[in-house]
């Protein structure tokens with residue numbers, strides 16, 4: 001299996017390497033052209049990228065390989081070619097260490113959920129990393145790993161920007177409490193650490209110290225849900241959280257969902273988009289640990305992220321749950337390509353074409 005996934009990685013990498021040389025040459029020419037003309041009033045757009053190879057939020061090995069596989073599949077070139085003014089800084093992969101006090105918390109309070117101490121240690125490190133990236137860049141991207149990292153990514157973002165809205169695009173609500181989870185998998189719980197109304201259920205986790213800022217429940221919107229646990233459905237409805245499950249999406253259509261989402265979010269706020277690849281239908285994203293049929297088409301996914309991007313308020317993005325050890329070589333390639341398409345649109349690519357950097361002289365004087 002390992003052999004299989006590394007050969008997938010190298011074939012994707014080879015293809016992209018061939019394209020890369022030419023597109024680099026071209027890109028640098030365009031960039032020079034663009035830079036020379038660009039006005040000082042346009043703020044520079046810089047993107048910090050952190051890989052978070054965390055796999056302990058669920059039981060399947062493989063998600064930890066996604067950050068490096070995406071890099072080998074020309075993540076940087078794809079983003080760069082979609083937006084030539086974008087400056088990208090790659091911060092590598094996050095490292096963390098578990099300390100005795102977390103192990104103690106786990107033993108005493110959270111022994112029934114898997115890998116609590118690792119979850120906390122990783123997210124604590126991620127919170128600091130996100131804060132640092134936002135000091136140095138206008139946007140950041142966290143590549144999982146499983147969705148357990150959604151806690152640290154959003155919590156770090158909230159510390160930098162307390163007035164934040166969150167769009168969680170997923171087949172799942174990931175809002176279990178330790179007392180309601182049927183799987184014990186902490187990638188099904190990160191949202192419960194973020195909301196004021198729910199984090200009290202984590203009273204032994206020391207959240208007031210590591211993640212003092214909460215997300216107001218009216219600034220959270222879910223899109224794409226179709227596999228909600230009964231307790232999660234109870235929580236969503238009891239707390240009064242907006243969620244657009246696939247049945248609603250089918251009934252009213254994606255353009256309406258986008259409109260309702262944007263209406264719900266405070267227009268002054270920055271936006272965090274947490275994109276679980278399993279929001280997409282398993283025919284376009286088969287290599288993921290908890291795939292669910294009947295999801296968003298790739299085009300629907302792209303439409304949603306384009307609309308969010310066009311607000312110019314997206315400041316943080318997660319892409320999680322791509323698992324290169326699941327499925328065939330072709331499945332892995334399909335999943336990675338879908339992930340790249342989503343990111344490409346998220347960070348600037350326009351399907352309708354982009355001519356803002358073209359030298360208008362080419363058609364003669366007008």
Ligand SMILES: NC(=[NH2+])NCCC[C@H](N)C(=O)O
Nearest residue numbers: 147172176183185187188290
């Ligand atoms: N990030 C994900 N893919 N989450 C799946 C969660 C599935 C299920 N609700 C659970 O709690 O285990």
Ligand SMILES: [Mn+2]
Nearest residue numbers: 147170174276
């Ligand atoms: Mn998820």
Ligand SMILES: [Mn+2]
Nearest residue numbers: 171172276278
């Ligand atoms: Mn999911």
